[in-house]
């Protein structure tokens with residue numbers, strides 16, 4: 386008997402949940418911490434989670450493509466692909482800060498179809514299925530997610546992870562500063578996965594990411610849309626795995642935020 390879309394989605398959620406449980410069991414023992422690039426670390430737990438995810442996917446869906454942060458791989462332009470961030474927020478995890486998660490996204494024909502963000506230390510699993518809504522599972526309850534209804538940037542909460550320590554990020558200083566100055570409050574969580582989920586949950590009104598790492602953003606595209614919001618690249622165009630960055634909002638603020646990003650990048 387073939388698998389239903391609901392059954393497939395439960396497998397996606399279960400995968401993220403299992404990696405989250407592994408993270409939690411190693412919270413005080415991340416193992417070796419290696420600097421794979423300056424100020425970019427990987428722990429033994431990143432690798433263990435990645436192995437858990439990849440082995441489970443390969444066993445059940447041997448023909449699917451997999452792109453995973455630590456071991457690489459590909460997103461297939463036509464068939465089904467898994468996009469994995471085994472531990473998102475590794476710098477937090479390595480110092481036992483609760484803001485870390487496992488992110489599992491599935492793409493098919495260029496579109497994100499399923500997403501799961503397991504944040505075990507805060508007890509939440511955020512997930513979305515294309516056309517099926519976005520939800521948070523927490524304390525044994527499943528609750529539907531809806532983006533906020535904040536109508537102006539002046540009353541918005543903005544999430545973005547700031548690091549101007551590399552030249553690459555210098556060009557984002559101006560647009561981000563303008564958005565922060567105009568907004569009510571800002572949040573730098575240290576986890577792109579949780580940031581995207583919190584946009585869907587309505588805890589944030591705007592989420593901005595300025596890297597082109599698909600495992601950090603694919604889930605946000607679906608969670609934002611299924612919760613009633615919007616997600617595009619920094620130009621306001623369709624997000625793709627090659628996009629430089631992602632802007633997700635509750636929808637009401639999208640055009641204005643994209644306008645600020647664009648004019649800030651031009652100046």
Ligand code: IPD
Nearest residue numbers: 472473474475476546575576577
């Ligand atoms: C990082 C986190 C962080 C973001 C970085 C990501 P990692 O992911 O999501 O919030 O600012 O851009 O690389 O390396 O912990 O998986």
Ligand code: CA
Nearest residue numbers: 470473474601
């Ligand atoms: Ca990440």
Ligand code: CA
Nearest residue numbers: 454470472473
């Ligand atoms: Ca990671």
